[in-house]
Amino acid sequence: MxxxxxxxxxxxxxxxxxxxxxxxxxxxxxxxxxxxxxxxxxxxxxxxxxxSRLPIAAFVFGALGTCLGFSLLYYTMAHDWPMNVGGKPSLPLPNFVPVTFEVTILLCALGMVATFFFRNHLFPGRTPxxxxxxxxxxxxxxxxxxxxxxxxxxxxxxxxxxxxxxxxxxxxxxxxxx
CATH class of the missing domain: 3.30.70 (Alpha-Beta Plaits)
Known part of the structure; x- marks a missing residue:
């Protein structure tokens, strides 16, 4: 051969x-x-x-970002340090939307970039x-x-x-x- x-x-x-x-x-x-x-x-x-299966990874990372963002807000606002400010509830769901949305977008974007680089073997130091x-x-x-x-x-x-x-x-x- x-x-x-x-x-x-x-x-x-x-x-x-x-x-x-x-x-x-x-x-x-x-x-x-x-x-x-x-x-x-x-x-x-x-x-x-x-x-490509990258959209599946995007959905998984987006769902992870939503869960982590909401969990962080719940833990800090309702569980760890609940505060009574003007009689408002400790768990104000409408106030959680912007932060949860931003964490979802952040983790989705970073996760897709990391998945793309990992799948295509594009890591630092590799010779083209x-x-x-x-x-x-x-x-x-x-x-x-x-x-x-x-x-x-x-x-x-x-x-x-x-x-x-x-x-x-x-x-x-x-x-x-x-």
Whole structure:
């Protein structure tokens, strides 16, 4: 077995890359990932990417913020230090709404950012890694896993027929910027 891990097809045009995806999928060749310098409409559906579950995390963090905000106000105003100010109740629910709302928004936003960074492995100190250095500049890259697709000549011919400017074999998993 060779050291080749990925076969990279480099395209100069996004339409050629989309045509390359269609050709590979028509021949039952699984695509590892696509790397583009700009967003391309419809590529997620073509690759079969599942929708993000970030809204679920947002709801969970928002519910946690609501519970924590209300619990903090209840504990401080009604349980720990109840004060009788002008005969008003110790648990004035309408007065709790602004603080509870703000804590909900704060924890929801911070929780979504933390979840996004954790899920995408974007933590401080990590070196940026890409398959091909030109993928962030002007090239559209299709990465095909070489271990799952053993007929490398077929993959290379399909990529070149679709309009690939360059087809290369990547022996390392990623190329570092350093």
């Amino acid at each position: 060779s050291n080749t891990k990925y076969i990279l097809g480099s395209f100069a045009d996004p339409d050629d890359m989309m045509h390359g995806i269609e050709k590979l999928q028509a021949n039952n060749i699984s695509i590892y990932d696509c790397f583009t310098p700009m967003p391309i409409h419809g590529i997620e559906a073509k690759l079969g990417v599942k929708p 890694r890409v398959m091909d250095l030109r993928a962030s500049d002007d090239r559209f890259i299709i990465a095909v896993d070489a271990h799952e697709n053993t007929d490398h000549a077929l993959v290379e011919s399909l990529l070149t027929d679709a309009g690939a400017v360059e087809v290369k074999y990547n022996e390392r998993k990623y190329v570092s910027y350093e």
